[in-house]
Amino acid sequence: MKFGKEFKKQKVSEWTEAYVDYNGLKHILHGIRSFRQNNPNLARASSKRLSLKNFNSSSLHESNIDNHDDIENQVIVVHTVHQENSRKLYNTRLIVSPTEGEGNERIFFKKLDDELNMTNNFYKDKVEEMIREAALLKKQMETLVALRIKVTNPSSHGLVSLKSVSTEINNLEPSKIIPPGKAEIFGQVDRKAGVEMSCRSQQQPGSSGVDLSFQERHSDSHPVVDVLHRNNSTNGEITDEYETSNLEILDRIKISNTYDSPMSTIRGVFTDTREKGLSYNKEELKEVEERLKIAFIEFYQKLCLLKHYSFMNMCAFSKILKKYDKITSRFVARSYMKIVDDSYIGSSDEVTNLMERVEAVFIKNFLNSNRQEGMKLLRPIRKIERHRITFCSGFFSGCTVALIVAVILLIEDRKLMQIKSATLYIEIIFPLYGFFTFTVLHMLVYAANMYFWRRYKINYPFIFGFRQGTELGYREVFLLSSVLGVMALATFLVHMHIKMDSETQHYETYIELLPLGLIIVVLAITFCPFNFMYRSSRFYLIKCVFRCVCAPLYKVTLPDFFLADQLTSQVQAIRNFEYYICFYGGRQLTRRLKRCSNNEVYNVFYFVLAVVPYWFRFLQCVRRLFEERDSVHGYNGLRYFTTIVAVVIRTAFEFRKKIAWKVLALLSSAVAAIANTYWDIVVDWGLLQRRSKNLFLRDKLIVPHKNVYFVAMVLDILLRFAWLQLVLILDVHSLHGKTVSTIFSCLEILRRGLWNFFRLENEHLNNVGKFRAFKSVPLPFTYYEDKDDNDGNERDEKDE
Template structure:
């Protein structure tokens, strides 16, 4: 692999603007190379004596490397750093008067600008890491004191020895004046005059302010909260868990910083070697001496912090077991397994074979022309199409993962997956094709279209096959055993619960993202409703649906089920409006309110035909569609921006082909208009009504899949603009100031 591609593949996506612009520097070198070729072609017309004198001059000049460039060090103010001045580097090209020298001047001017950008960015991040290390010092002191209090340990030696070790976490790396002041304060806190009890008197546990169902109930019941610090084993476990997560996240930041320094130094070295080769100069050695002496390459603060974090974490969070501690700090990256690829292909082949077999059986038996075909489409088909909707949604999700990976969208960070547990597209396809194969097998098991001539009945066992399959899928999702990606299953269930309990939880991106996915699975939810009615209240032994159709409760829930996902999103928007005080969440709530009204009116029209229902359904559906389309394209995707360099799009695009964005916008509009079939009541003689409903639901799932890719792309670009590559981990303890403590 060429260095350029390897360089891009190893960069942190959210920091891509802070890296050396290696590709742009290569384009400047191409201009330098072109100018050198022109000079060489012109020099061929000069006399041989002049060429010999020129070659001799070049050989003599090569002895002194300083004749090409001079690198100067200057100081400049930097308001972003705590220090008032920073070091910058300026390179003077001494042979600018030669033919084509202006391109080389441009090259060094650009290289200096890029290197100074990288050097300053690295210095800022290291300064931030120092401050975080100092905060973790204080947190560890509080944890050890808390642990001793809970365990009732009266031995002071253990505490003192630990304090000295934790003190090294930042004392060896502090270089700025403010960092030294922090360390002096930390040393003062660790002096002999400060006891464990005094530390405990100065701290309070940081309780999450997030409202939960339990806390909401306590608020309603006016249960008095206990603000004092309780020294219980439960609190100790909570503190250890939160601080362990903070250490792991901090360690990952340090590793990324170390990799950032190494990659950029390598990029400068590579580009200077290319420059010497193209321009036939000897400037690389001198320039790299400057790079090696710069803060980017010479600072060993990150390395020392890494060692101290490792020793502290291993000692206090893994019982001095280095292998266990390092496995937590450096989770193993799951490698691609050939078994997954083979199994995915196997299930895909099985699915295709079963579809072909199903078509041949229907054609051979002439099932479509039998009287039982209508009964089958109104009873068994709604049961099985649920699995079809789920499989299609999983395939779309797998496709999104593939393209997120290809265009370097950090989806695992955005969704908050634990490192190493996120599923790749092959694993998602394996699950989807496996479920599809299982569903097709179940369809073939009870494809009987006619009832038994003697008993006038269907076989009970075969009629229960869809129910058995549904129970099996639910059991796998809820299975506590560590099989079939348990962490991902439990992550999904946790987010699903937060969606259902929307008013009681602070809304994060995974919460509303999943709720948006549910809005495209209305027909799947109605299929679940039909499961309950068909097997609970219907006469499934005779394959009759009339019991459900005539049931008032079923008709009522037919409305309710259609609006449940939109209602959850409405509650999430209201919750975010109350917490964040941003009007955009209120406008988003109006969008879902209009969608709820439109969905109810369309459902009412399908059940109660009439001009009034038709007109109202047209009006509200049109308004909701226009509102939703505008929100998708402008707000969620960030497109149609004015004054951007990409017409009707945005300034930054991850997909190199602009036509993809234009096509996505057009498809979004067209697929949002599938509701027209409901109000126009279009009928096709060769398609059953349930088939049309299923096809329209599939189109909505496809639209949601397209929406998901561009929605996450826009979120990723927002993170890139803020250089946000790590999640914020709340620390367990809060040190109170003396004035606050006295209060």
């Protein structure tokens, strides 16, 4: 793979604009090449100069080359401008004769300087941000050690000598308490000279052709990094500075309440506080350790991204300068790369130092010095795509197509649609299998979403917060949907064949249990605690569903409301699940075959279940309104409330076919459709911007073809208003029973898939605009100053 493609593939998508514009520099080099091809005399002169330089290089000593030959053949001069904020700007001047000074070459170095200055400033800003965060983590870690001592030794107070509690520490588990002096809290770790830290989780194979010579360099550490050093003595003795642990710090802290559980949310409503005092129990210590452990892992991942950013940009500078030398024969790569190597992005090793210290602290304090397990958490292995997934997907999708054909042939061969009793039976049992139809279709749509998200480099794993190495790809989702489709179609085919075959009528009692057995198998696999069939993804889905059901008791995150939006497009599937309970609620077969619409309890839940997904979203909007104090969530909640009203009135019209209900259903549905369409296009997709450089769109677009956005908007409008058909009740003679409503339910799922892509595209662009590639993790401890002590100090100063 060429470096340009590899460079594009390896970029952190949220930082794309902060990387070297490699393609732009290549475009300028193409112009230089074209100019030289049109001027053969200049090319021959360059070749002659190249031959002479090669001869001199082979006949002179290396020291003579550096001191004499480079000066005589000097082509560029790089000026360094020092700014007030201790940053440097580089400006390159091209030294060539007037006949050789092509404008494209000057433009090339002007752009090269701009890219170097830009990457330096961006990298320095991010490193300084990491240093500040490391200082906070260091303070949090010291507090955790003090809390461990307090929990394990409640009688401790004030300043406790580490030597005095050493015997107690030896009797405790090392993972529970480690004295600050011995804990190596961001302690200085001996660095191996000439070894560059690599992040397996970020770097991929395939870049072996890149010149890595610039990796072996070191420079003085940034002064601020010293905040992470612990002045350990050489012989393992504890220094005087850290010989004692100040447990009084526990009197000036509180634990941040994230409201991440129903009980914490309820307590927060009554106490009206986001902080709670320390209780010094083991449950509290375990909670703090877990939260701080997650913070360390996320911090390390940030460092990996920064290291990878530096590595790829250095490769880009090296590659583009080699291309320039090859085209112009000027030999400027070595001299310019010296400047790049001495720049901040090339010479700084703060990130490497931080990574090593984080590894030492994390492994010692949270993994009981088990380095292997610690590195698995810090550097999760990137998921490898396997060929067997593709093979199985193709196999089961082929089986699905074959079963669909078999079902159609069975219906046509037995003339089932022309027999009244058979048609009635199919209409009765269709909801049992319709649940799987809607589920499989939604899974296929989601697999298609994942494919296009990946193709257009939308970082959906980061947006959804998937754990690296465990997230599913579109191949896995397509495989699961194919397997579920095969199971449902095979069950339906066996069901219909046995039911319509006169010779197997005596199996009728067992036939009716086939759909129930299928749903039990699916639910058993979904909730199975054993590690097979993508357990982490199954539990992630269960967790999100549970948080949606418990709204507004949980803090609302993007996966929560994204899943709730998916449920609003699966109202018919939810009603079909209710039909299972109604259908198998009868003790006798004859009672099972009766229509559930005659059951009053069923009709009540028919109303309720249609409203439930929208009610979840309404409660989530209310939670975000009170938590974020943003009126946008209030308007969004009002939109879902109007949809709830429209669904209730439309459902009432299904049971009472009266003109008054029909008019109300049309009006409420039209208002809800208009509000939802506007919100989809303007808010969720970010389109129809007034002052956009792309007419009726937005400034930044990921899909290169603008027509795609206009087609998507038109389709969204049409599909949003398609549900009015359920009110108008179009009479389609060629369709039977609930086929029309099933078709429009499938269209709603397809519309949701269209919405999914552009919704996540807009979210991704918002992250890109803010260079937001990290997940913010709230730290457990909040520090505050004792006001009484401060007031007392102020009084003492006044008395003096």
